[in-house]
Amino acid sequence: MSKKGAQKNTKNKAKHSKLMARKVNKQKAEKALRKERLKEIVKRAKEEGAQ
Template sequence: MAKSGSEKNTKNKAKHTKLMNRKKNKMRDEKEARKAKLKELAKKMNEKK
């Protein structure tokens, strides 16, 4: 028999999903920034040669 009342655990799941998405986006942005920085550095080094 199903429980009556509010659904169990949906607020925590939503909060967790939000936090995990924030973490994933942060990691992706850092990775892209690092990649761009290295690309720019490589370009500078090639121009120097």
């Protein structure tokens, strides 16, 4: 027999999903930024090594 009234725990689940998505997006952005910085460092090192 189903319960009557408001659904249980849906607001909390939605909030958790939103926060987890935000966390994953932040991690992806930081990873991309790190990769770009590393590429720049490698590029500079190659230029200095060539001279």
